[in-house]
Amino acid sequence: MTLRVAVVGAGPAGIYAADILTKSDVDVSVDLFERLPAPFGLVRYGVAPDHPRIKEIIKALQRVMAKPEVRFVGNVDFGTDVKLEDLAEFYDAVIFSTGAMADRDMRIPGEDLKRSYGAADFVSWYDSHPDVPQTWDFGDGTHTAVIGVGNVALDVARVLAKTGDEMLVTDIPAQVHAGLKAKKITDVHVFARRGPAYAKFSPMELRELNHSPNVEVIVHPEGFEVDDHSMEHIAKHKTHKLVLDILANWVGRDIEGKDHRIHLHFMEAPSEILGENGEVVGIRTERTELVGDGSVRGTGEFTDWPVQSVYRAVGYASSPLPGLPFDEKNFVIPNDGGRVIGIDGEFVPNTFVTGWVKRGPVGLIGHTKSDAAETVGHVLETTTETATARSTEDVDAFLRERGVDFITLTDWEKIDAAEIALGEAQDRLRVKLPTREDMIGAARA
The missing domain is CATH 3.40.50.720 (NAD(P)-binding Rossmann-like Domain)
Structure with missing residues (x-):
């Protein structure tokens, strides 16, 4: 049987x-x-x-x-x-x-302020998930913060920094393009609690961060620290060594003066999201120092960064x-x-x-x-x-x-064909059908 x-x-x-x-x-x-x-x-x-x-x-x-x-x-x-x-x-x-598909919390003050977002929610929006709202509130701010040192953090930082028209070659539907085109963000600050040897980016994702003709990647030398334990760590993990080498080549390089910038800050632990009138106006970080065993501790030295939104990419959670x-x-x-x-x-x-x-x-x-x-x-x-x-x-x-x-699979193939047809009309590989109704409508056509 x-x-x-x-x-x-x-x-x-x-x-x-x-x-x-x-x-x-x-x-x-x-x-x-x-x-x-x-x-x-x-x-x-x-x-x-x-x-x-x-x-x-x-x-x-x-x-x-x-x-x-x-x-x-x-x-x-x-x-x-x-x-x-x-x-x-x-x-x-x-x-x-x-x-x-849910976001983990950082459990710091201010996390519930307006324009304090989870990365998963933002990803679902720009990927046109049919069960999320079709619009995104970027506000009028020019500076934003991304918390995390994984590939999701890089994705979020890259999409926030790129122009809307750069993304038009992808499968995003009209409302995502319109939202990205209207945002006013010029500077994206990515914060990492530990040093560069422990960043969880993949080398390919990190290199792609630097491919946009409109986006400058700036690795700030403050906090770019590597101790003996860091060297032992990268000796055991080839991927981490490649990432460290890429980052090291970017420290102190000449700035080309592009209109948009991604700033990578290491050894800065977010401690509070600052707000006024219920909205994000900044993020406070504490400078950390290497302990010698791969962990870090706070130094008591705090910095307030004027940002108008915060995106936490500190991990997903199952439901x-x-x-x-x-x-x-x-x-x-x-x-x-x-x-x-x-x-x-x-x-x-x-x-x-x-x-x-x-x-x-x-x-x-x-x-x-x-x-x-x-x-x-x-x-x-x-x-x-x-x-x-x-x-x-x-x-x-x-x-x-x-x-x-x-x-059924046959129904999905009709949806797939409809998206490809939308893309062909715009010289793109496909354009996603953004809503559940759109997809079911294509399946039943």
């Missing part, structure tokens, strides 16, 4: 899990459930639009979705349209790969799922190698996780392959055939009875 598996979340983690399942020696059938009408998760709605090379991964994901053993079932919201007990009727095992346990401290579903652990400490039968909801938002997209392999191994080892209704017709009939207007 065919092993039936539901995967909730059709981003890279979920699609990799489906791929590994289909390559096993077991006869399987996999349904990929996704709450959006479009698949690909983080690749479509978390990667900056001016990173087309990274989005090449979509081609590989599409090949998996085209397998006869795999079905795409989009526009289905877990917890509302279908619950865990419902899935247990149709599937022998359920894998949750819902990712992490709880109805009917499943959740670790509120680490923002993951408790698990052992992908097997979900209930509040009683026992394994939840035939229930698994993979991706960021399993291990937290760390690593690049490619790292989810090995993660999915571990989870799928447990699925194949521990799952017994328990579903009572086993056909795709049963699933479809259930969803229709619930009034769910679900999206």
Whole structure:
């Protein structure tokens, strides 16, 4: 008999899990459930639009979705349209790969001021996520702060600094272009609590920061400190050494006088977001110093930076799922190698996780392959055939009875074709359909 598996979340983690399942020696059938009408998760709605090379991964994901053993079932919201007990009727095992799309807080004063933003919200806006507002409030400020030293921080800083017209070669729809074109930001200040040897940028992302003809990248020498432990660290981590070399080459170089600037400040820990009349007017940082073991401590020397907005890129967080346990401290579903652990400490039968909801938002997209392999191994080892209704017709009939207007792979291909057609009309590869209604309309055309 065919092993039936539901995967909730059709981003890279979920699609990799489906791929590994289909390559096993077991006869399987996999349904990929996704709450959006479009698949690909983080690749479509978390990667900056001016990173087309990274989005090449979509081609590989599409090949998996085209397998006869795999079905795409989009526009289905877990917890509302279908619950865990419902899935247990149709599937022998359920894998949750819902990712992490919420922002972590810095827990400093002023974080709730107007124009104090989480990076995830900004990314969702410029990536045209259909469930977020279509506009963004940049205000009239010319200076902004970005907190964090990861690739998301670089994406946010780059999009904030670039002109709107520079982004028009990407897949952004009209309202995102209009918002970026209207912003008045000239200077983006990126703050890092530790030194440059510990920055988590990837070398490619960092180099791309310097590719815009309109944006100057300035690495400030104050705080650009490297001690013995830093040297030991980069000797063990080739990527960190490459990043440090790039940054070192930028310190003190000649300024070309471009109209927009990204300032990289190391050894500055944000301590408070300053406000007046409920709005951001600045950020206060404390100079830190290296301790000698990779950590830093505050020096008691504070600086106030006049900025009119703040974007925190200090990490994503997964959200709880109805009917499943959740670790509120680490923002993951408790698990052992992908097997979900209930509040009683026992394994939840035939229930698994993979991706960021399993291990937290760390690593690049490619790292989810090995993660999915571990989870799928447990699925194949521990799952017994328990579903009572086993056909795709049963699933479809259930969803229709619930009034769910679900999206199939054929429907998604119509959406995809509509976006490509919009792009061709503007000499672009594609233009995203920004709303859920737009996408479903294209699928039903």
